[in-house]
Amino acid sequence: GLSASAALARRPSITGAELRSAVPLPPPFQVPLPLPSVLKPVSTSGGVDxxxxxxxxxxxxxxxxxxxPLWTYEGTFPGPTIESRRGRPVTVSHRNELPVPTAVHLHGGRTPADxxxxxxxxxLPEGWQEHSMHMGHGSGHGMHDPRAVVTELTRDYTFPLDQRPTLLWYHDHRMDFTAPAIWRGLAGLHVIRDDAEDSLGLPAGRRELPLAIADRAFAADGSLDYPALDPTLRERPGVRGSYLAGVLGDVILVNGAPWPVHEVDAARYRLRILNASxxxxxxxxxxxxxxRQLDLVQIGADQGLLAAPVTHRLLPMAPAERYDVVIDFSRVPVGSRVRLLNRLGAGRTGEVMAFRVARTAADDSRIPRTLSNDLPTxxxxxAVRVRDFSFxxxxxxxGHGWLIGGLPFDPARSDVTVRLGDVEVWRLVADVHHPVHLHLVGFRVLSRGGRxxxxxxxxxxxxxxxRPGESAEIITRFDGYRGRYLFHCHxxxxxxxxxxxNLEIV
Ligand code: C2O
Ligand code: CU
Structure with a gap:
């Protein structure tokens, strides 16, 4: 057997093996950008959507x-967008008609543990047999502690949404099978807004675009290509991609369309970008x-508005990160194009989408110098405690896997216990690229690589x-709810x- 680190050393540091689609690909910037439909509540009574x-x-x-063929929320990929107001609770009742069990996580939500x-x-899907839940793949812990397993046929998820307005996303989170489930389509957007943000005068309406970027690969019949989960099949000739390093496809989708194009006014647009790869x-x-490179004026991060805008020419995005960015298309001639490119890609994976500047137009939007003043300081x-975690x-x-502090995930083990309300500093260190995500809380970055x-x-x-070999310090207050949460590589x-x-808040 090849060790994971040896296998990785043979690959470029941030990429897994790329899957090559076996179907002809469309030329770039021809397919119109789809906008995910906004889901209508079935009821808004009692102060709950x-x-x-x-x-x-x-x-x-x-x-x-x-x-x-896809696995979907409500028949579409991405799933329908949910639009919410800050502090107005939302209940989403999920019914599973897929052939496998699922779990839904609202990424970035301040959500009670249950x-x-x-x-x-x-x-669970109708008729699912309990025993088939224990056929975990190569991650080596297919036999779960049955006490940790809660199962239902439909499930109501309740989200207080008492948090800063931002772009969240919901996606599958089933143990051992999250990656293939998201790859097959189980992801959607959830936007939270509030009056303070609405009053800023930022580009809005059709000049606010959600952009969920995700790569995929396709077999000759159009089905999604994904390496086999069974480790004995992974090395089979013709099976490409590496389940261990992370799976990369050669087709870049935005809101589910390959290398799309969107017609814009010569005006400012607010792009709410999610790396859903x-x-x-x-x-x-x-x-x-x-x-020429246009300015990408960042106005918000994963957990909402910045204090003040930050201007970038290049914006790195790891899986699950969100950036809220304003581009001013009045800076280019009408009739020309602005392409959104990926400097880390090569050939077709270096292209993402394009905007065609169609017409001059009035623009009364603005980017205030002060965007918010409620960021935690x-x-x-x-901090009452400093903890260290290696990834x-x-x-x-x-076999081989990926470990936090030397251990693979075990739902029956308690890893970190934090007191509700405590501020802590976490020092994180990585061997290769790892986007580290904490449930429940937002955090601030204190340092990166000692700087x-x-x-x-x-x-x-x-x-x-x-980034590979990098360390970083983050600081957060663990407030909101008690219960069992998670942190993980995304x-x-x-x-x-x-x-x-496991992250236990007590
Ligand atoms: Cu995007 Cu644990 O999740
Ligand atoms: Cu990782």
Whole structure:
């Protein structure tokens, strides 16, 4: 057997093996950008917005001329967007008509533990046999502690949404199987707004675009290609991609469409970008036809508005990170194009989407110099504890996996116990690229590589991209709710291969 680190050493540091689609790919910037539909509540009485989502198989014409079978929320990929107001509770009733159990997590939500989508709190499909839940793949812990397993046929998730307005996303979180479930389509957006943000005058309405970027690969018949989960099949000739390193596809989708194009006014647009990829990192730049880089004015991070805008030319994005960015298309001639490119890609994976500047237009939007003044200002001296966590490859069961502090995920083990209300500093260190995500809380980046944080670390985060060999310090207050939460790597394959730990708040 090859050790995980040896296998990784043979690959470029931030990439897994790339899957190559076996179907003809469309030329770039031809398919119109789809905007996910906004889900209508089934009821708004009693001060609660109530939604119903059926998880079911569906298919879509993602690539021209072929149909792609998907696992979906409500029949679409991405799933429908939920629009909420800060502090107004939402209940989402999920019904599982897929062939497998699922768990739903609202990423970035300040959610009570029983609605947080713990990986063994399953929504079962009709007729699912209990014993088939124990056929975990190579992650070596298929036999769960049955006491940790909660199972239902439908499930109501309740979200107080008493938190800063921002772009969240919901996605599958079933233990050992999160990565393939997201790859097959189980992801959607959830936006929280409030009056303070609405009054800022930021670009809005059709000048606010959600952009969920995700790579995929396609088999000749249009179905999604994904390496076998069975470790004995992974090395089979013809099976490409690495479940261990993280799976990368050669097709870049935005809101489910390959390399789309969107017609815009010569005006400011607010782009709410999510990296919904399993393992692919991007370095985004907006490039004009004559090769100039446009400013990407960052106004918000994972957990809402920054204190003040930060201007980037290149914006690195790890899986699960969100950046709220304004681009001013009045800076290019009408009739020209602005391409959103990925500096970390090569060939087609270096292209993301394009904007065609169609017409001049009035623009009364603005980017205020002060965006928010409610960001937490925790200082090192506020912390009652400093903890260290390593994110590294290592042995897991009889094979190889990804470990936090030397251990693979075990739902029956308590890893970290924190007192409600405590401020803590966590020092994180990585061997290869690991985007580290904490449930329940937002955090601030105190340092990176022993130096001050980078410009894109600004604001309140819930996911931090640790680069190969890098360490970082984050600070947060664990408030909100007591209960069992998680922290993990958001390379979805790493997460399935053990890189997750329990965070108990007492
Ligand atoms: Cu995006 Cu634990 O989740
Ligand atoms: Cu990782």
């Amino acid at each position: 109530r939604y119903e989502i059926t998880q079911r198989e569906a298919s879509a014409e993602i690539l021209p001329g072929v149909r792609t 609605s947080d989508g713990y990986p063994t709190d399953l929504v 399993n393992a692919r990192h991007y370095e985004l730049e907006a490039v004009t036809d004559d090769g 925790w200082r090192r001296a506020d 590294r490859a290592g042995r897991m069961g009889g 001050p944080p980078l410009p894109h670390d600004a604001g309140l985060k819930d996911t931090i991209s640790l 390379n979805a394959e790493h997460e399935d291969m053990g890189m997750m730990a």
